[in-house]
Amino acid sequence: MADTPIRTVPSPGLWRRARSLPLVPIGVLLTVFIIPAFFAEWIAPHDPYVPNLKARLQPPVFFGGTWEFAMGTDRLGRDILSRILHGAWYVLAVSMIGIAVGVVVGTTLGLVAGYVRGWFDGLVMRLVDISLALPAMLLALALAAALGASFLSVVIVVGFALWAYFARQVRAEVLLLRKSDFVARSLVAGSSHARILFRHILPNVTNTIVVLATLQVGIAIMLDASLSFLGIGIPRPTPTWGLLVSDGRDFIATDWWISFFPGLAILLTVLSANMLGDWLRDRLDPRQRQI
Amino acid sequence: MLRFLSLRLASSLFALLIITLIVFLLSHLSGSPVDALLPDDASQEQIDAFVRDWGLDKPLWRQYLTFLGNALQGDFGTSLKWPGEDAMGFVLDRMPATLNLGGLAILISVVIALPLGVAAAVYKSSPIDSGAQIFALLGQSMPNFWLGIILIWVFSVWLGWLPTSGMGTIAHAVLPAIAIAWFQISALARLTRSAMLEVLDAEYIKLARVKGVPEWKVVWKHALRNAAVVPLTYFGILAASILTGSVVIETVYSWPGMGWVAIEAIRGRDFPVVQAVIIAYAVIYMISTLVVDLLYVLVDPRIRHG
Numbered sequence: 253m254a255d256t257p258i259r260t261v262p263s264p265g266l267w268r269r270a271r272s273l274p275l276v277p278i279g280v281l282l283t284v285f286i287i288p289a290f291f292a293e294w295i296a297p298h299d300p301y302v303p304n305l306k307a308r309l310q311p312p313v314f315f316g317g318t319w320e321f322a323m324g325t326d327r328l329g330r331d332i333l334s335r336i337l338h339g340a341w342y343v344l345a346v347s348m349i350g351i352a353v354g355v356v357v358g359t360t361l362g363l364v365a366g367y368v369r370g371w372f373d374g375l376v377m378r379l380v381d382i383s384l385a386l387p388a389m390l391l392a393l394a395l396a397a398a399l400g401a402s403f404l405s406v407v408i409v410v411g412f413a414l415w416a417y418f419a420r421q422v423r424a425e426v427l428l429l430r431k432s433d434f435v436a437r438s439l440v441a442g443s444s445h446a447r448i449l450f451r452h453i454l455p456n457v458t459n460t461i462v463v464l465a466t467l468q469v470g471i472a473i474m475l476d477a478s479l480s481f482l483g484i485g486i487p488r489p490t491p492t493w494g495l496l497v498s499d500g501r502d503f504i505a506t507d508w509w510i511s512f513f514p515g516l517a518i519l520l521t522v523l524s525a526n527m528l529g530d531w532l533r534d535r536l537d538p539r540q541r542q543i
Numbered sequence: 544m545l546r547f548l549s550l551r552l553a554s555s556l557f558a559l560l561i562i563t564l565i566v567f568l569l570s571h572l573s574g575s576p577v578d579a580l581l582p583d584d585a586s587q588e589q590i591d592a593f594v595r596d597w598g599l600d601k602p603l604w605r606q607y608l609t610f611l612g613n614a615l616q617g618d619f620g621t622s623l624k625w626p627g628e629d630a631m632g633f634v635l636d637r638m639p640a641t642l643n644l645g646g647l648a649i650l651i652s653v654v655i656a657l658p659l660g661v662a663a664a665v666y667k668s669s670p671i672d673s674g675a676q677i678f679a680l681l682g683q684s685m686p687n688f689w690l691g692i693i694l695i696w697v698f699s700v701w702l703g704w705l706p707t708s709g710m711g712t713i714a715h716a717v718l719p720a721i722a723i724a725w726f727q728i729s730a731l732a733r734l735t736r737s738a739m740l741e742v743l744d745a746e747y748i749k750l751a752r753v754k755g756v757p758e759w760k761v762v763w764k765h766a767l768r769n770a771a772v773v774p775l776t777y778f779g780i781l782a783a784s785i786l787t788g789s790v791v792i793e794t795v796y797s798w799p800g801m802g803w804v805a806i807e808a809i810r811g812r813d814f815p816v817v818q819a820v821i822i823a824y825a826v827i828y829m830i831s832t833l834v835v836d837l838l839y840v841l842v843d844p845r846i847r848h849g
Contacts, residue, residue, distance in 0.1 A: 382558045387828060389787040390562070390821050397809045397817040398569035474686060478791050481688045482806055497689050501795065504692050505700045505707075515689030523684035 274531045277524035285521045288340035296334035297322075300491050304329035312509045324509035326499060332509060335491040336517050342492045343521075346403065346485075347472035350410025351465055357411065358418025359454075359461055365419070366426025367449055376423070380416040388413035388475060396484035406485050410472050421464055425457045459536040467529035470522040477518050493518050551836050555829040562825045566818050567610050571603070619819040624811035630819040634801055638823065640710060641793070641800030645785045647716055648723035652781075656728045657767075657774070660735025664743060665762055675732055682729025687788055691722035691795040708797040719796040723788040727781050731774055738773035742766045772842055775835065782831040786824055 288295060298304075298321075307329040311317040317324055323332040365376035392409045399405055429435065430453070438448050479485035480494030488495065493514045500510025585593075594600055601609070613619070619630040663675040698718060699707040706715050742748065743766055751761050790802035797803065801820055808816035 378557075381554065382561050386558065386562065386825075387783040387786050389790055390824055391565070393790070393805050393809065393817060394566055394569050394821055397812070397814055470684060477686050478688065478787070481686075482791060482794055484806075484809060494686070494688070497686070497692065501692055504696045508696055511689065511692050515686060515692070518686045518689065519681075519684055522686075523680065526680065526684055 274527055277527040277531075280520050280524040281528065284517055284524075285340055285344065288337040289344040290341070292334075292337040292341060296331075296337040298331035298334040300330060300335040300338040301489055302330070309507050311507075312513075315509070323513045324507070326510050327503070327507075332496070332513050335496055336493065336514055339491040339493050339496060339514070340517075342403075342486055342490055343473055343476060346406050346410065346476045346492075347469060350407045350472050350476070351414060351468055353407060353411030354414030354468070355418055355461060355465055358415035359422050359457075361415075362419035362422030363426055363449055363454065363457075366423035367430055367445070367453070373423070376419060380419050383412065383416040384420075389478075392479055392484055396479075401479070401484040401487055403486050406476055406479055409479065410475055413475060414468050414472065417468070418461065418464060421460055422457050425460060426453055429453050429456055463529070463533045463536050466525070466532050469525040469529065473518065473522050473525065547840065548837070551833060555833055559825055559829055563611055563614055563822065564607065566821055567607050570814060570818065571606075614822060619822075620815035622808075622813055622816045624808060624813040624816065630815035631823070633816060634804060634819040634823050637799060637801045637804050638827075640798060641789050641802060642827075644716055644719055644723065644793070644798060644800060645789055647720040648727070648785055648788070649781070651720055652724040652727040652731055655724075656731035657735055659728070660732040660774075661739055661762060661767060663732065663736040664739035667740065672736075675736065679729035679733045682725050685725065687722050687726060688791045688795050690725055691719065691792050694718045694722055695796075708795075710798055715796075715798075719792045719798055722792045722795070723785055726788065727784060730784075731777065731781070734774045734777050735770065738770035739766060742770040745769075772839070775839055775842060778831075778835040778838075782828055782835070786828055 292300075304325070305328070307321065307325050308327060310321045310325040310329075312324040312332075313319050313322045315324075321331050321333070323336070325331055326335075361376050361379075365373040388409055391412055392405075395401075395405045395409060434452060435448055438452055443452070476485060476492070477494035477497070480492040481498045483495075483498070485494055486492050496514035497511045497518075500507065500512070500514075503510055599606065617631045622628040622630050622633055625633060659675050659678075663672040666672055695707050695718065698705045705718055706712075709715055743762075748761060748766055751765050752758075756765070789800060790805060792798070793800045793802035794806050801823060805817060805820040805824075807813075808820065
C-alpha cells in the first residue's frame with residue numbers, strides 16, 4: 253500500500269524506514285480506535301450513558317448544531333461522540349481477545365499437527381475444513397439463542413471464525429521447516445521435541461502469524477460490529493459501534509447523524525487496519541501476497 | 544471425477560452432521576430443553592408429553608439420535624413465537640425470499656465485478672485501475688449494515704426513488720441486493736484483475752494477437768475464459784458471505800426472509816425456529832459449495848481428468 257517515490261539520493265536507513273511507514277493508516281487507527289479505547293474516560297466530553305433530555309436530537313456541528321455536541325445527540329440526548337469514544341474499548345477488547353483465542357488455538361494445533369503428522373494431523377485438518385466450511389454467523393446465531401449474547405459469546409465466535417486460518421497456514425510452514433537442517437541438528441544435539449517445536453520452529457513462523465493476525469483485525473471488528481448491530485453481540489447498554497449504528501436505523505430520514513458517525517468509525521478503523529495489514533504483509537511475508 | 548465428487552459429498556454431509564451436533568449440544572447447554580423449547584406456562588401434561596416425544600429421559604447420545612431422526616424428517620417442533628407454525632415449515636416458507644435476494648446479489652456482483660476487474664487489468668495503472676482498487680479497498684472495509692442504512696438515506700429518503708423497506712416489487716429488492724453485493728464486488732473484482740493480469744501475459748494470448756484476433760475478442764474470449772477459474776474458486780466463500788450478509792441486510796430492510804426470521808426468533812427465544820433456520824442455512828450453504836465444486840470440475844479439465 254505504501255507508495256514508493258523515485259529516490260535519487262540514498263536516504264539514511266532509519267529515516268527511510270520511518271518514511272515508508274504507512275503513517276496515515278497508523279494515525280487514523282490511533283485517533284479513531286486505540287487512543288479512545290484507553291483514554292475515553294478523559295477525552296469524552298460527556299457521559300455516554302446518562303440521558304440528557306434537554307439536549308435531545310441535537311444536530312452535529314456545521315449542520316445546525318454546536319461544538320458542545322460535535323456529532324450530535326441521540327433520542328435520549330446522549331452525546332454521539334462520547335458514545336463512540338467509549339465504545340472503542342469494547343470493540344478493541346472483543347477483536348483483540350477473539351484474535352488471541354484464534355492465534356493460540358490455531359497456532360498450537362497447526363504446530364503440533366504439522367510436526368507429529370499421523371492421525372492427529374488428519375483430525376486437525378478435518379476440523380479446519382469443517383470450521384472453514386461453517387459460516388461464523390451460524391454459530392453466532394446458535395450461541396445467542398442458546399446462551400444469550402454476551403462478551404464471551406462474541407469472543408468465542410470471533411475465535412472460531414479465525415483459528416482455522418492460523419492452523420492451516422502454520423501447519424503448512426511447519427511441514428517445510430521440520431525437514432530443515434536446524435531441526436535435524438537440534439535433534440542430534442539432544443533437544444526434546446517440545447523444545448524444537450517451541451524454541452526453534454515457532455520463532456520461524458512468527459512473521460506469518462503476525463501478518464495473518466493483522467489482516468484479521470478488520471474481519472474481527474466487522475464481525476463484532478455485525479453481531480452487535482443484530483443485537484446478538486455485547487448486550488445493552490454497552491455502546492459498541494454496531495449497536496450505535498442500529499440505534500439510529502429507524503431515524504435515518506430525520507436524524508441521520510445517529511447512525512452515520514458510528515458507522516464512519518467502523519469504516520475508518522477497518523480500512524486503516526486492512527491497509528496496515530497489507531503493508532506488513534509486503535514487508536514481512538511477501539509470499540502470502542496471493543492470498 | 545466420481546471419486547472426487549463422492550468425497551466432497553461425504554465431507555459436506557459430515558460437516559452437516561457436526562452442525563446438527565453443535566445445535567443439539569447448545570440446546571442442552573442452555574439448561575433443560577424443556578425450558579428452552581416449551582413456553583414458560585406449559586402444563587405438566589405438555590411437559591410429560593414433550594419429555595416422552597423427545598426421549599429426554601434417555602441418555603444423551605440416544606437423545607441426539609432422536610433429534611437427528613426428527614431433523615431428517617424436517618421435524619423441529621412447533622414455533623413458540625408464531626404459535627401453531629411448524630418450525631421448519633415456517634422457515635421453508637421464507638426461503639424463497641432469501642434465495643431471490645441472494646440470487647439478485649450474486650447477479651449484481653458478477654455483472655459489475657467481472658467487467659471492472661477485466662478493465663482494471665487491461666488498463667493496468669490507469670485511472671480505471673486505481674479507481675477500481677480504491678473501490679475494492681473501500682468495499683472491503685465498509686460495514687454492510689451501515690451501507691444499507693446510507694443507501695436508504697440517499698435513495699429512499701433524499702431522492703425518493705426506491706422504497707425504504709419491506710418486500711413486494713423488484714424495486715424493493717434493489718437496495719438490499721446492492722448492500723449485500725457491495726463487499727463481493729470488491730473481492731471479485733480484485734480476484735478477476737489479478738487472474739487476468741496473469742493470463743494476459745501467457746503465450747497463447749500473444750499468439751492470438753499475432754494471428755490478428757481483434758483485441759476485444761482476445762480479452763473477453765481467450766483471456767477471460769481462462770482467468771474465470773480463479774474467481775470461480777471464490778464462489779464458495781461468496782456463498783458464505785452472502786448468507787451472512789442476508790442475515791444482516793434482511794434485518795436492515797425488514798425483508799421477510801430466513802435471516803429476518805432468525806433474528807426475530809432469537810429475540811423471542813424461539814429455539815425450535817432458530818434450530819430450523821440454522822440447519823436450513825447450512826443445507827443451502829453445503830449445496831451451493833457442492834455446485835461450485837461441480838462447476839469448477841466442469842470448467843477446469845485438469846481436475847476433471849486428474
